[in-house]
Amino acid sequence: MTLKNDRLLKALTGKSVDVTPVWMMRQAGRYLPEYRATRKKAGDFMNLCQSPELACEVTLQPLRRYPFDAAILFSDILTIPDAMGQGLYFETGEGPRFKKVIKKRADVENLREISAVDDLAYVMNAVTLIRKELNGSVPLIGFSGSPWTLATYMIEGGGSKDFSKAKTFMYNDPEAMHLLLEKLTETVIDYLNCQIRAGAQVVQIFDTWGGVLTTPGYFAFSLKYMKKIVSKLIKQNDNNDIPVILFTKNGGQWLSEIADTGAHGIGIDWTTEIGAAKRLVGSKCALQGNMDPAILYSSPKVIREEVRRILSDFGSKSGHVFNLGHGITPGVDPDNVTVFVDSVHECSAQYHI
Amino acid sequence: MTLKNDRLLKALTGKSVDVTPVWMMRQAGRYLPEYRATRKKAGDFMNLCQSPELACEVTLQPLRRYPFDAAILFSDILTIPDAMGQGLYFETGEGPRFKKVIKKRADVENLREISAVDDLAYVMNAVTLIRKELNGSVPLIGFSGSPWTLATYMIEGGGSKDFSKAKTFMYNDPEAMHLLLEKLTETVIDYLNCQIRAGAQVVQIFDTWGGVLTTPGYFAFSLKYMKKIVSKLIKQNDNNDIPVILFTKNGGQWLSEIADTGAHGIGIDWTTEIGAAKRLVGSKCALQGNMDPAILYSSPKVIREEVRRILSDFGSKSGHVFNLGHGITPGVDPDNVTVFVDSVHECSAQYHI
Numbered sequence: 001m002t003l004k005n006d007r008l009l010k011a012l013t014g015k016s017v018d019v020t021p022v023w024m025m026r027q028a029g030r031y032l033p034e035y036r037a038t039r040k041k042a043g044d045f046m047n048l049c050q051s052p053e054l055a056c057e058v059t060l061q062p063l064r065r066y067p068f069d070a071a072i073l074f075s076d077i078l079t080i081p082d083a084m085g086q087g088l089y090f091e092t093g094e095g096p097r098f099k100k101v102i103k104k105r106a107d108v109e110n111l112r113e114i115s116a117v118d119d120l121a122y123v124m125n126a127v128t129l130i131r132k133e134l135n136g137s138v139p140l141i142g143f144s145g146s147p148w149t150l151a152t153y154m155i156e157g158g159g160s161k162d163f164s165k166a167k168t169f170m171y172n173d174p175e176a177m178h179l180l181l182e183k184l185t186e187t188v189i190d191y192l193n194c195q196i197r198a199g200a201q202v203v204q205i206f207d208t209w210g211g212v213l214t215t216p217g218y219f220a221f222s223l224k225y226m227k228k229i230v231s232k233l234i235k236q237n238d239n240n241d242i243p244v245i246l247f248t249k250n251g252g253q254w255l256s257e258i259a260d261t262g263a264h265g266i267g268i269d270w271t272t273e274i275g276a277a278k279r280l281v282g283s284k285c286a287l288q289g290n291m292d293p294a295i296l297y298s299s300p301k302v303i304r305e306e307v308r309r310i311l312s313d314f315g316s317k318s319g320h321v322f323n324l325g326h327g328i329t330p331g332v333d334p335d336n337v338t339v340f341v342d343s344v345h346e347c348s349a350q351y352h353i
Numbered sequence: 354m355t356l357k358n359d360r361l362l363k364a365l366t367g368k369s370v371d372v373t374p375v376w377m378m379r380q381a382g383r384y385l386p387e388y389r390a391t392r393k394k395a396g397d398f399m400n401l402c403q404s405p406e407l408a409c410e411v412t413l414q415p416l417r418r419y420p421f422d423a424a425i426l427f428s429d430i431l432t433i434p435d436a437m438g439q440g441l442y443f444e445t446g447e448g449p450r451f452k453k454v455i456k457k458r459a460d461v462e463n464l465r466e467i468s469a470v471d472d473l474a475y476v477m478n479a480v481t482l483i484r485k486e487l488n489g490s491v492p493l494i495g496f497s498g499s500p501w502t503l504a505t506y507m508i509e510g511g512g513s514k515d516f517s518k519a520k521t522f523m524y525n526d527p528e529a530m531h532l533l534l535e536k537l538t539e540t541v542i543d544y545l546n547c548q549i550r551a552g553a554q555v556v557q558i559f560d561t562w563g564g565v566l567t568t569p570g571y572f573a574f575s576l577k578y579m580k581k582i583v584s585k586l587i588k589q590n591d592n593n594d595i596p597v598i599l600f601t602k603n604g605g606q607w608l609s610e611i612a613d614t615g616a617h618g619i620g621i622d623w624t625t626e627i628g629a630a631k632r633l634v635g636s637k638c639a640l641q642g643n644m645d646p647a648i649l650y651s652s653p654k655v656i657r658e659e660v661r662r663i664l665s666d667f668g669s670k671s672g673h674v675f676n677l678g679h680g681i682t683p684g685v686d687p688d689n690v691t692v693f694v695d696s697v698h699e700c701s702a703q704y705h706i
Contacts, residue, residue: 167647
């Protein structure tokens, strides 16, 4: 089926577009009253992720309100460790937690091997259902956490402030950490390939915690494995058919090396200037980002000015996917998102003549 | 009085040293059992800060164990807003909180103007006492939070995950934010000058939260004010007599601009390569850092290797003050700090022949 709106795919592969495509990380989220209603109906957060119908519903909600140029699968970043037997659960207001935590090499060796198509069938069912419901209107983005980011949660047992457990594990037994990352890498490749077969047209890897590493640590323990994922995905999916986006939060210092992975797009957070990033990566890949999500708490005037500033900083070329520098936060007024999306479309036309 | 150990002052002013000087952010802290005992005796955390005798005691504790090349005043980063009438208090396990929070421009206009010598006399008394007790053994570092960092706490009412209140305030009423930052800047200058007059021989400005801003936001709302502080301090203290160190956590993308402030030293966190930073700032200023504090959770062998790697990355020049990339964390084994400090001294000699 031909896509009615293929701006995202075009921008990610350097083809020209009429206006800059835009979507938002966490666009299916708590800032939307309809999301909160569905979430309430689902009860537990994991029920929401594990019901293909409810996951499809919340994925489509922002598309009904805003002319986004892409949908992104609603799911949790930690489905893989959960399927591996770590026992994911959510404490109210506390974020994700695992019942089982990796403490030593034997825990890594004993991890359950999974087959995404069977063990994460609920994700694939959601992807297929969303793709069907989208009916070719916009592309569907699938995603996974990066191996390093998944590993931090599995060792910390949840979120962390200073990642002392994950780093202690890494510094004291780098081989066991590499074994864990190898296992996660193979699983992420399988997981993303299954999402692609189920209908995902773009995939993004969220490396939320790569930015807490030293430079050599980032290259050895995070980027190396993302590069492997990118290469294998590209090989296994008729080369450039399915664009891959890598997003390392706080990765602004490593954009050159991230671009060298061969990924089609790099997500950048708001601390990096997109114009400088563009000069750095050249035509190697597209850039995605990078408005500070906090701008959405301000006024329509300020939002529009910031969109204009970022567009102008990127300049007159294709290869830009507009997004926030991180996920939208729960307290944002949904009307401000209208201003954001409309501003991107209206103000970007002049750069694509 | 001549300093018996002036390595820190020499390294910060580009003079040659026998070995690389080393100190640690938060070296007077919870990882030390003797600190925890004094803290317990003091009861409330603010009592510990406000008693010159107790503040002096915990400042000196790490010096009794380790051959650090500097002492740093024990105090809280939020003494200024507290003196301005915001009512600082600490909830167990929750970090700092303010009774009064800045919500609108009028709150900024109505802030109490303070005179550091009177309103923060307890800090100056601690400085004088510590300086006397040090008896010329090592230099004493005074410090302050940066205007931007202080402002975030004053608007958020405490710590924050996404700084949505501080950023909303900044984006919606930038003029009121600048007014707040101007007021804080004048107060920080007064505060640091008083510390210098009381005996501080180096001062450091902690810009803990500058790294959450966009690049233009960082320049306009944080760096601009730190630059003003540096210029005025240098002018008011016989030019280069009192070295100033600026430390912006997650500021690795802005080192060139930070170096242009005229500060004598720049603190860098562990995400930036110190060799690359050195090539960027050249001989404009010294660099301080940048070992990942989490390395201290590992083994003596790993600690020593990482110290060696950082020293080798910096290379054969003066202008390096060894430190962690952020404060030492509470769970570290004090014996590993011995390994850290000794490794810096032992392994750095070869770079200073």
